[in-house]
């Protein structure tokens with residue numbers, strides 16, 4: 441599988457940032473039509489390089505072309521289409537109702553780019569998760585430095601080529617490298633940082649940018665529960681879960697991490713899952729062209745170790761030569777076991793059962809706030825209870841993962857799964873400071889607020905009551 445990019449020692453990071461600061465100060469990015477024409481050029485180029493993107497992802501971890509299109513390229517193209525269509529409107533100052541207290545005035549919100557943005561991306565959707573925040577930042581009128589993951593080198597290299605063809609380095613630069621490059625980037629002063637990755641590194645990022653009070657979005661991970669209620673349509677649940685769990689070989693931040701199922705439905709569910717795995721990937725998923733590999737040896741070994749001592753319902757086969765781990769179902773691992781200690785981030789799905797709702801709630805509460813939660817049920821009261829009482833980033837009812845695809849829904853975590861959200865208009869908002877302006881008229885100056893205050897208190901009280 442993919443060889444890690446070792447270093448970016450030749451890249452002069454402070455020099456790039458200095459050039460981006462000057463570029464921003466020149467005001468070129470304030471021109472919305474300039475932003476749109478670059479984004480159009482980027483869209484055209486991504487379309488032209490669609491095959492190359494698929495090849496890069498295949499080289500990095502044998503990601504099937506269909507999955508690359510559906511979960512990387514198509515998402516970016518549709519995001520770009522929306523931005524190009526709406527940017528003029530989003531970027532225009534918005535008139536808001538003015539306050540009687542300021543009479544007479546006219547009030548506006550001016551969308552203002554932050555300035556110089558840093559995007560740090562992970563390896564699991566290496567194209568989408570580098571490009572999606574970057575186009576949000578550029579659309580909002582910022583410059584951007586993107587640091588894609590060192591663990592998806594072919595895709596990261598291609599991302600660099602694509603941006604270099606459309607943008608001057610002073611506006612958008614892709615810096616290749618690993619932890620050292622990341623650390624050096626974080627030593628600089630940014631106006632906004634957008635980080636996607638693990639919880640421990642998220643903490644490092646938050647600490648690194650705290651001295652400058654840099655605003656940030658942290659898109660992190662966690663253990664995502666997938667609840668199956670006794671009222672659920674089990675066969676359909678199994679089909680949808682097999683798709684959402686094993687796409688990208690389970691290396692998805694919003695992948696269902698573990699199943700929590702009503703005891704009475706467990707056998708029906710596990711049998712249905714076995715059938716669906718066979719239907720999707722055949723008798724031997726290793727031979728299937730539709731099943732990706734684990735990104736690298738380190739993660740392969742980490743996942744393999746999670747299987748040790750567990751009761752396997754189906755799957756469990758591994759092969760070190762190409763970092764293959766079969767789609768695997770585990771039976772009732774204890775909460776102390778390795779597989780239930782951390783985010784799995786691979787094609788292993790523990791099945792835990794519960795006898796009553798209290799037991800289910802206790803297991804969910806055992807873990808920090810998940811990025812996603814899924815629930816399969818036809819019982820409306822049960823669904824309502826889950827939606828209103830449990831804290832999680834976002835989720836899907838009667839399916840998994842697909843809430844990610846709706847650009848009208850902000851995507852992000854809560855608590856330890858991160859903060860901030862993006863996609864569609866939310867991306868533009870993320871990278872935009874909303875500058876609030878009251879424009880006072882000068883033809884009159886109402887004296888109420890000025891000292892001396894004698895005799896004015898009752899008047900202001902009357903006025904405040906009307907607001």
Ligand code: NAD
Nearest residue numbers: 561562563588589618619622623637638641659660661693
């Ligand atoms: P990671 O946290 O190891 O790396 C992410 C980025 O941070 C990379 O660019 C890496 O070079 C950099 N980095 C790593 N160590 C660093 C350090 N010590 N200091 C500074 N920078 C450092 O994450 P990963 O392994 O690439 O991705 C998997 C994780 O990302 C999972 O936890 C997953 O849940 C999460 N994730 C979250 C989302 C989301 O949208 N919330 C999406 C995808 C992945």
